[in-house]
Amino acid sequence: xxxxxxxxxxxxxxxxxxxxxxxxxxxxxxxxxxxxxxxxxxxxxxxxxxxxxxxxxxxxxxxxxxxxxxxxxxxxxxxxxxxxxxxxxxxxxxxxxxxxxxxxxxx
Amino acid sequence: xxxxxxxxxxxxxxxxxxxxxxxxxxxxxxxxxxxxxxxxxxxxxxxxxxxxxxxxxxxxxxxxxxxxxxxxxxxxxxxxxxxxxxxxxxxxxxxxxxxxxxxxxxxxxxxxxxxxxxxx
Numbered sequence: 619x620x621x622x623x624x625x626x627x628x629x630x631x632x633x634x635x636x637x638x639x640x641x642x643x644x645x646x647x648x649x650x651x652x653x654x655x656x657x658x659x660x661x662x663x664x665x666x667x668x669x670x671x672x673x674x675x676x677x678x679x680x681x682x683x684x685x686x687x688x689x690x691x692x693x694x695x696x697x698x699x700x701x702x703x704x705x706x707x708x709x710x711x712x713x714x715x716x717x718x719x720x721x722x723x724x725x
Numbered sequence: 726x727x728x729x730x731x732x733x734x735x736x737x738x739x740x741x742x743x744x745x746x747x748x749x750x751x752x753x754x755x756x757x758x759x760x761x762x763x764x765x766x767x768x769x770x771x772x773x774x775x776x777x778x779x780x781x782x783x784x785x786x787x788x789x790x791x792x793x794x795x796x797x798x799x800x801x802x803x804x805x806x807x808x809x810x811x812x813x814x815x816x817x818x819x820x821x822x823x824x825x826x827x828x829x830x831x832x833x834x835x836x837x838x839x840x841x842x843x844x845x
Contacts (some may be wrong), residue, residue: 661836671830713772714829715772716772719770
C-alpha cells in the first residue's frame with residue numbers, strides 16, 4: 619500500500635499567516651492526490667483534487683502543488699475559519715490511503 | 726441539492742454483524758463512484774471500500790472478507806454489510822461521493838457520519 623506522510627503533524631499559526639503543509643508519498647502517484655479540511659465533529663470537505671485543482675466553491679486562498687511523490691497544500695492568508703485538521707489522500711492505486719493529518723491551531 | 730444521510734450505526738458485540746445505509750438525494754448513486762471512509766475516535770481518516778458505477782468493488786485490507794459494499798438502486802442507497810466485527814472497527818463511518826462516473830480524484834459530498842461501537 620502507498621504510504622502518505624504529512625508534515626508537520628501539527629502547527630500553530632496566527633491569523634494572516636501563510637501556511638504550508640507537506641504530503642509525501644512512498645511511491646510515484648502522479649497527480650492523483652486530494653486535500654481535505656476537517657473540523658471537529660464534521661465530515662471532511664474536499665479542497666483540492668488532482669493535486670492542484672481547486673474544488674468548486676473553495677476560496678482561492680487554498681492552493682495545491684506537486685506531482686510524483688511530493689505535494690504541498692498552501693493557505694495564503696490564514697483566517698479564523700481555517701483552523702482545522704487537513705488530510706491528503708491518494709487515488710493512484712488501491713487501497714486508497716490518507717495521510718495522518720495536520721492540525722492547524724491558533725497561536 | 727446533493728445530500729447523503731447515513732444510518733444503521735449503534736452498539737454491537739464483538740463478532741456481530743451490522744449493515745450501514747447511506748441514502749442519497751439530488752443525484753443517482755449508481756451513476757457515481759461511492760465510498761465508505763471511517764474515523765476511529767480521536768484518530769485520522771481511514772478509507773474502507775469503494776463501488777464503481779459499473780459495480781466493481783475494492784476494500785481496505787483491514788476489512789477485506791468481512792465487509793461488503795453494495796447498492797440498492799431502487800432506493801438510491803449505498804450499503805455496507807459488516808460481519809465478524811472487531812473492537813478496532815469502532816469508528817464514525819462516512820459515505821461519500823466521487824463526482825465522476827468513470828474515475829475517482831476526490832470525494833466531493835459526504836454524509837454526516839454514523840457511529841459504530843463494537844464492544845464485548
